[in-house]
Amino acid sequence: MRILCALTLIAALFGVGQAGAEDWQARAEKHSVELADFSFGTGETLPAITMSYYTLGTPQRDADGHIANAVMLLHGTGGSGLSLLRPSFGDELFGPGKPLDLARYYVISPDNLGHGDSSKPSDGLRAAFPRYDYDDMVEAEYRMLTEGLDVQGLEMIVGTSMGCMQGFVWGEEHPGFARRLVPLACNVIEIAGRNRMFRQMIIDGFEQDPAYAGGDYADAADLKRGVTIWANALILAGSNPYRMQAEAPTREAAVEQLHASLERFTAHPADPNDTIYQFDASRNYNPAPRLSEITVPVLWINSADDFINPPGLGDPEAKATEMPNARFVLVPASEETRGHGTHTWPVFWKDQLETFLADNP
Numbered sequence: 420m421r422i423l424c425a426l427t428l429i430a431a432l433f434g435v436g437q438a439g440a441e442d443w444q445a446r447a448e449k450h451s452v453e454l455a456d457f458s459f460g461t462g463e464t465l466p467a468i469t470m471s472y473y474t475l476g477t478p479q480r481d482a483d484g485h486i487a488n489a490v491m492l493l494h495g496t497g498g499s500g501l502s503l504l505r506p507s508f509g510d511e512l513f514g515p516g517k518p519l520d521l522a523r524y525y526v527i528s529p530d531n532l533g534h535g536d537s538s539k540p541s542d543g544l545r546a547a548f549p550r551y552d553y554d555d556m557v558e559a560e561y562r563m564l565t566e567g568l569d570v571q572g573l574e575m576i577v578g579t580s581m582g583c584m585q586g587f588v589w590g591e592e593h594p595g596f597a598r599r600l601v602p603l604a605c606n607v608i609e610i611a612g613r614n615r616m617f618r619q620m621i622i623d624g625f626e627q628d629p630a631y632a633g634g635d636y637a638d639a640a641d642l643k644r645g646v647t648i649w650a651n652a653l654i655l656a657g658s659n660p661y662r663m664q665a666e667a668p669t670r671e672a673a674v675e676q677l678h679a680s681l682e683r684f685t686a687h688p689a690d691p692n693d694t695i696y697q698f699d700a701s702r703n704y705n706p707a708p709r710l711s712e713i714t715v716p717v718l719w720i721n722s723a724d725d726f727i728n729p730p731g732l733g734d735p736e737a738k739a740t741e742m743p744n745a746r747f748v749l750v751p752a753s754e755e756t757r758g759h760g761t762h763t764w765p766v767f768w769k770d771q772l773e774t775f776l777a778d779n780p
Contacts, residue, residue: 443513443521447473447504447528451536452567454559460703463549470563471536472529473500475513476521485571490519491560491597492528493582495604495762496697497689499535500528503579503763511765518765518772524574531582532559533696540692546634551696552703553581557588561596573597579762580604580727581697587706590713590742599779600717601772603762604725608733609705617656617727618698624648625691639688649694650684659724659758707733710741716779717745720768722761724752746775 451471458464481487494502503509512519519526530537532551537559540548549555564570576597578586583605590600610618625645630636639646654677667673719739723730730749739747750756750767757764765772 443475443509444504444506446521447475447501449473450567452563454562454566457559457562459549459551459555461550465538465549468532468538468559469536470529470532470538470559470567471500472527472563472567473504474528475504475526476524478525483571485569486525487572488523488525489564489568489570489573490524490526490575490577491564491573492526493560493576493578493585494528494531494534495580495582496700497534497694498581500530501535503528503577505763508763508765511769512772518769518776519577527564527568527570529560529563531585532556533693533700539690540634540696541690545692548692548696550699552700553585553588554592554703556700557585557592560585560589561593575599575601577601578603578605580759581701583762584701584704584706587710587713588704590715590717591706591709594712595715598715599775600713600715601775602717602719603768604721604728604759606721606728606733606735607706607710607738609707610701614727617652618701620652621649621698622695624652625695628691631691634692636691639690640685642688642691643685645691646685646688647681649689650681653684654680656726657759658726659752659754659756659761661724661752661754662756662758665754707738710738711743713742714744716775717742718748718771718775719745720748720750720762720771722750722752722756722758722767724756724761725759727759 449471451469453467453469455467456464457468478486479488492503494500511517513521515522532555533539540546573596576586576589583602586600586602587607589597625631625642628642628645630641631645636642667676721728721735735747739745748771750761756767761767
């Protein structure tokens with residue numbers, strides 16, 4: 420359960436089916452690299468961090484021996500490199516003739532810093548782990564690619580939610596490293612207003628739980644108050660009101676569905692320290708002032724049923740025009756879309772990606 424992005428977990432909890440994975444899923448390979456002397460934006464350092472990642476496809480090398488056909492996938496808050504290696508995502512994109520055909524591209528899907536099997540608070544440091552932010556996470560991704568994989572440039576970054584935001588950070592901090600950016604389900608303004616409040620609800624829920632003990636709790640399951648607040652917040656933030664109304668059209672059905680979902684969440688509680696860090700990492704995010712520096716082609720897609728990034732917030736259509744080669748697309752809401760998690764279902768936006776790749780070969 421924890422391999423799913425926290426903000427798309429709602430799709431699984433509400434009984435969304437998945438087609439059987441094609442054989443690409445069995446071909447995913449797991450790797451890790453140790454990055455020595457890692458410095459954080461807070462001034463803190465660690466002697467080394469580990470970055471874990473998954474790969475699909477075959478690397479092709481240029482005349483200098485560097486991998487030249489890499490596409491990086493960036494998962495959302497609370498997810499892992501496996502979050503986007505699911506049938507709902509990969510069956511639409513990885514097959515022959517599809518947008519991320521594995522005969523053409525070498526797909527790299529990392530467990531980002533603080534997530535999965537990459538270095539994170541629950542490895543032992545707990546609340547003494549350096550307070551990383553998105554800039555630190557992008558630097559870890561950059562060093563993973565350049566030091567661990569010998570990738571000196573990417574064909575594309577496809578990022579969802581947190582990974583969407585990190586795509587914009589990549590565009591500003593490492594301009595041109597990725598030839599194309601496809602950010603899915605995010606905004607380019609500071610994380611404030613309801614977005615920050617929603618994150619702070621989760622952070623406060625854990626930190627104010629009597630069992631939190633300053634981060635030295637014995638077991639995540641002991642933080643019943645924190646886990647309940649975390650679960651309730653994600654159920655609300657990840658939902659599509661149209662779909663939920665159709666699936667739970669009466670009060671009794673809605674209550675039953677909520678309680679069933681809570682049971683599934685609380686059966687697999689997230690580590691509180693890891694979760695606090697994950698939701699706090701966006702605290703410095705605000706690419707808006709430097710958008711004009713992103714000159715590579717950008718396909719930015721949001722969905723109209725996204726609780727976290729509602730239509731019009733921050734005027735994304737206008738923000739897209741500040742980038743010389745960007746296009747903003749809003750997927751209409753319906754009973755079939757997946758709320759914030761629409762980013763993980765290419766069936767709703769694959770045609771836009773195909774057009775984008777054709778226009779920017």
